[in-house]
Amino acid sequence: MEKFTTLTAIAAYYPRANVDTDLIIRVERCAKVEKGGLGKYAFEMARFLPDGSDNPEFPLNNGPFRQARILVGNINFGCGSSREMAVWAIAGMGIRCVIAPSFGEIFFGNCFQNGLLPVILPQATVEKIGAALEADPANAKLTVDLERQVVVAPDKSEHAFAIEPLRKKALLEGLDEIGLTRLREAEIAAFQQKDRLKRPWVYV
Amino acid sequence: MGKTLFEKIWDEHVVADLGGGASLLHVDRHYLHELCISRGFPTLHERGLPVRNPDLTFATPDHVISSAPGRTGGAFPWSIKVMDTMRIETAKAGIRLFDIDQDGQGILHVIGPELGLTLPGTTVICGDSHTCTNGALGALAFGIGISEVVHILATQTIVQRKPKTMRANLEGTMARGVYSKDLILALIGKIGAAGGAGHAIEYAGSAVRALDLEARMTLCNLSIELGSKTGMVAPDEKTYAYVKGRRFAPAGAQYDAAVAHWKTLATDADAKFDAEVSLQVSGLPPQITWGTSPEDVIGVDGRIPEPGHVSKSDALAYMGLKAGDRIAGTKVDRVFIGSCTNSRVSDLRIAAEVARGRKVAKHVEAWIVPGSVGVKKEAEAEGLHEVFLAAGFQWREPGCSMCVGVNEEWAAPKARCVSTSNRNFVGRQGPEVRTHLASPAMAAAAAIAGEIADVRQFMS
Known part of the structure; x- marks a missing residue:
């Protein structure tokens, strides 16, 4: 997995609430398109007009925001379906970090599996940062420092965020979760051996 | 202090404490659909890893398969390939596959x-x-992405952080024409699509105890639309009776031992939840959504609310609706009765009760997609398919069909569909399609009236 340490990049604000993973990537793309090809279909229903041209109302279609590597969203970002292709699609657009007041639970977990950092900040902070990005596109850069757990806004104000320690370590070091769990094979085998006696009906 | 149902199941499955709030949990049941296999197994092979517990892994095709009568598999070259991969991989790994038919x-x-x-x-x-x-x-049941599917295939465990707990107290008695689908839609409307974020919900209260198991499944199904980790109902006598005699359920002395164990799982009287929410269900009207999030929901006798946020103005524009208008009387083009939310035999009985002796409106295409081969057989044994066919509904083959639309079973752009599924998201049932979520009874009523209608008017 790709490491995440510190990222200073253009950030785009997409204020829509409840952005669901169906909106991020259509389901038939998930089934048909290879992992590396999903970026061009990310947000396709919002990003493109029915004739295939860019929708000027989609924030990431405008000026410097086309190069955004940080996405600032609204509540419940990535809600809905478990499709990990939503993360692959966003990553395929070049995004490495999403900042929002809250996230869909499964999307949030999927981000960590792909070296993408989801950051939760209070709604008022997110809205303030979003407004600053919109007000001054030429200066629409944020720094996300995972080691220090802060987001630095364009006005240099710093906003601390929480992250669970194991997830932080995994991102900083690019750790492989399956590899780590396989080191615990003896514990898994011991659990099952005991459990088979306690709950034999589970093992069909 | 006592423990909640959720905490008891969680604690019983901890294989290792990973520190910092993370735990390695044992996975008792890993279910695979065909896209989990086609997307997950290549990674497993790249890493040279075997399936650790094929005995605890179960597969069936539901997403990409056609629901057309007489279907033989996927409808497209790519979906046929997905089906082939599913058959080859499950056979090689020794995973039980419940294949088409x-x-x-x-x-x-x-x-x-x-x-x-x-x-x-x-x-x-x-x-x-x-x-x-x-x-x-x-059960402690939740969805995951493909990376974690591969993790379970390789290790039969999953790394998890304990969510907070929430109890949703549903009290009162449902009026005629109101079902568990209406209860959960009303709860989502009340606390919002992120109202359960970060929590595992336990549904409790007199209204939940009164529900049969299939109705409880509908209730729990929409937990994810509350943003919650999961939703659950404490097992009771109804649960033990439901499980008894099923194909893979314990039998004889093992059943008795299992029930004795299950009786210890209910939340202790002195257990504390991190949050409590409540809903009074007496007097609740049948519910229907008007927007593009399940939280955009009103009673069928209500008016479409004024948008309070830019997202809601966008939703109204997408749905082709006006704030202040009555939702009832809105013309519909399609009706879909099916999905993991509402495709069980009890759902079909409810829809058939409304459809019996009536006709689907001429301009409406209405589908019934039973949830499984078992449901289809049971419904046919009761003659429900004849009720639907006589009324002009299509009687189709089991699968996810128009709920997720991955098999491109879509409505036409801008078509309006009353659906018993779980998501009214933008484009969910096809590009530009306008979805209204409702109960099977409300969906059947819409098919017959040709417009959104109050099912209570169809009941004697």
Whole structure:
């Protein structure tokens, strides 16, 4: 997995609430398109007009925001379906970090599996940062420092965020979760051996 | 202090404490649909890893298969390839596969309980967000992405952080024409699509105890639309009776031992939840959504609310509706009765009661997609298919169909569809399609009236 340490990049604000993973990537793309090809279909229903041209109302279609590597969203970002292709699609657009007041639970977990950092900040902070990005596109850069757990806004104000320690370590070091769990094979085998006696009906 | 149902099941499945709040949990039941296999197994092979517990892994096709009568598999070259991959990989790994037309095939969250695979106190995990449906039996059940599917295939465990707990107290008596679908839609409307974020929900209260198991599955199914980790109902006598005699359920002395264990799972009287919410269900009207999030919901006798946020103005524009208008009387083009939310035999009985002796409006195309081969057979044995066919509904083959639309079973752009499924998201049932979520009774009423209608007017 790709490491995440510190990222200073253009950030785009997409204020829509409840952005669901169906909106991020259509389901038939998930089934048909290879992992590396999903970026061009990310947000396709919002990003493109029915004739295939860019929708000027989609924030990431405008000026410097086309190069955004940080996405600032609204509540419940990535809600809905478990499709990990939503993360692959966003990553395929070049995004490495999403900042929002809250996230869909499964999307949030999927981000960590792909070296993408989801950051939760209070709604008022997110809205303030979003407004600053919109007000001054030429200066629409944020720094996300995972080691220090802060987001630095364009006005240099710093906003601390929480992250669970194991997830932080995994991102900083690019750790492989399956590899780590396989080191615990003896514990898994011991659990099952005991459990088979306690709950034999589970093992069909 | 006592423990909640959720905490008891969680604690019983901890293989290792990973520190910092993370735990390694044992997975008792891993369900695979065909896309989990086609997307997950290549990674497993790249890493040279075997499936650790094929005995605890179960597969069926539901997403990409056609629901057309007489279907033989996927409808497109790519979906036929997905089906082939599913058959080859499950055979090689020794995973039980419930294939097309075989007993057991169906939507994963329908067949899990139906086959007696989902049991109280088990962990049930699947690469599908509506896995929470299985929580109706008192299981800890949730959806995951493909990376975690591969992790489970390789290790039969999953790394998890303990969510907070929430109890949703549903009290009162449902009026005629109101079902568990209406209860959960009303709850989502009340606390919002992120109202359960970061929590595992236990549904409790007199209204929940009164529900049969299939209705509890509908309730738990929409937990993910509350943003919650999962939803569950404590097992009770109804649960034990539901499980008894099912294909993979324990029998004889083992059943008795299992029930004795399951009886210890209910939340202790002195257990504390991190949050409590409540809903009074007496007097609640049938519900229907008007927007593009399940939280955009009103009673069928209500008016479309003024948008309070830019997202809601966008939703109204997408849906082609005006604030202040009555929702009833809105013309519909399509009706879909199916999905892991509402495709069980009890759902079909409810819809058939409305459809019996009536006709689907001429301009409406209405589909019934049973949730499984088992449901289809049971419904046909009762003659429900004849009721639907006589009324002008299509009687189709089991699968996810128009709920997720991955098989391109879509409505036409700008078509309006009343659907018993779980998501009214933009484009969910096809590009530009306008979805209204409702109960099977409300969907059947819409098919017959040709417009959104109050099902209570169809009941004597």
